[in-house]
Amino acid sequence: MKLSQRGEYALRALLVLGMNHGSSVVRIRDIAQQQNIPRRFLEQILNDLKSAGFVLSKRGVAGGYRLQRGPNEISLADIIRHLEGPLAPVGCVSVNYYQRCSCPDEGKCAIRSVMQEVRDAIVGVLEGVSVAHLCDRVRDLQGPVENPLDYII
Template identity: 40%
Template sequence: MLTAKGKYGLKALVHMSQMQPGQLALATEMAAANNIPKKFLDAILGELRNAGIVQSRKGKGGGYRLARPAEEVKVGAIVRVLDGPLAPIPCASHTRYEACDDCDVETCQVRHMMLDVRNAIAEVLDKTTLAQMRDMDGDVLPLELRTA
């Protein structure tokens, strides 16, 4: 599931993707504008930097910016970095697999279905770029129906 960490990270990245080229975003501004606890955001930005998704500059005039154009960054990449392998429930992951105490993993139908669900999640998130997510304007209609 998308945790608060994943959600806050995505919001911060949308924020950065709206900056003018060459401009840096301050952590305090991003925290205030998106209702994110500042300490938590600092930790999130640190992880995004380690993963090569954002770049930072320290000191006066410092801040954060995207390491690559928003058109090249897939939402799936961000979520995997912040929340680990995409998985709707803990047992539906091969790499960060956590077995349930109360069921047999080989025969559990719920797990099998959730493995399909995770693939569907991955497909959507890997198809969507940060730029596309930024440009979703909160309209209730899905994108493909809006032009009609």
């Protein structure tokens, strides 16, 4: 479950969009500058998030991105699963990306039973946190600010 750079960028971008939910759209360039993400790379990432249904885009002069669903309907688990694949440390305990492993009997595999616990622990945290929750944490951790763009993410 090591989060790739790509994954971290995606989370940061979605958090920016979450903080600006309600206002129209945010430009790639603004997100890239504010978060110090390579612009071209971020284009690619947002495109991916778009085809996955996390965000919407608007083209043209006043174009940009915004969240497709409400911030409280998107869990970090969903996002990371889409970006990085399984949350589980091994395929044989993954619910969404199950893959049989080479051991003779999964039901009797001790390593698997531990990994199952690890998976449950990870999923427990990530399913419980939505983009909206992240936004709350930002506001909790920093004092209230006038302009949403002033929040440091």
